[in-house]
Amino acid sequence: MKAVRFLGDGELAVVGLPDPAPGIREVLLAPAAVGVCGTDTHILDGHYPARPPVTLGHEVAGRVVALGDGARGLQVGDLVTVEPHRYCGVCQYCRRGMEHMCIAKEAYGVHLDGGMAELMVVPDRIAYRLPEGVDATIGALTEPLACCVHAMDRLGLMSGLPILIQGCGPAGALLVALARNLGSNPIVVSDTRPDRRDLGMRMGADVALDPSDPDFERQALALTGGDGFPYAVDAVGLPAVLESVIRLAARGARLLVFGVAEPHARASVSPNEIYTKELTLLGTAINPFSHLRAVGLLTRLPLHELRVAAYPLGKAGDAIAAARTGVSDKIQIAPGLNT
């Protein structure tokens, strides 16, 4: 089979590998759509610790082509989405019901061979059948959507109140769709790029602002009657965005860092402001027990508004370059496409 391999030191290659076979309680998949995301570019740039040589691809939808002994809940021919993590089960976090904080966590497409290949083997417990009528292109959005579902759980928002989502890349766009689904009002999104502001509006935002406009924060505050936002998200991962989110927070606000900042980045915050406004500052990591719920939301959100560009396996380098520039709303590899 052909596979897109990260070889270490920023090196990517499309290589031939032996076909894998499913073991006990495993299934063999033919990936049909595999999302490219920031994690993949971070791996190539050496900012994200992967275990090369490894096949990339953690946002996977594919067809079941064979079942290993004892594989449960699936049939050959099922279209599935993969929850791409493996937890140790014995560290204190696993034993406290916080598997996603596992100190020995491994991810498919990072440490274990992922979905940018003609074939992939996964345990049955992490393959979820897609709802009727949901295709692989939408199915491959389940993993990033599950991360956004967890983010919204962390934010714990009450319906009918304003939310600010700063940054409207693919993840910011999914957060907007979830906020709409949860009844936030108004939903204010910001992005320096006009195409991403447009995406935010298509996903259900009420207003899309340009944060490079010197009047941005005044405009945003005016949309809350001057009180500030009870919920606000940094979906960019820049210190300046976190600082802005804190400035725009209402008293008692819950603020969430969703964007992935550089490890050495530092923001300047006022402890006094956190104290007097009684702010809650939250992080969010991956998708603990939210993949099933994301599957349930696939037909409830306007996901077709994300314009997906699909590349064949042989053009993986081009796909990753396109993901960096963000020429489409979302980039996917479609291993079934001819090169």
Ligand SMILES: [Zn+2]
């Ligand atoms: Zn991803």
Ligand SMILES: [Zn+2]
């Ligand atoms: Zn663990």
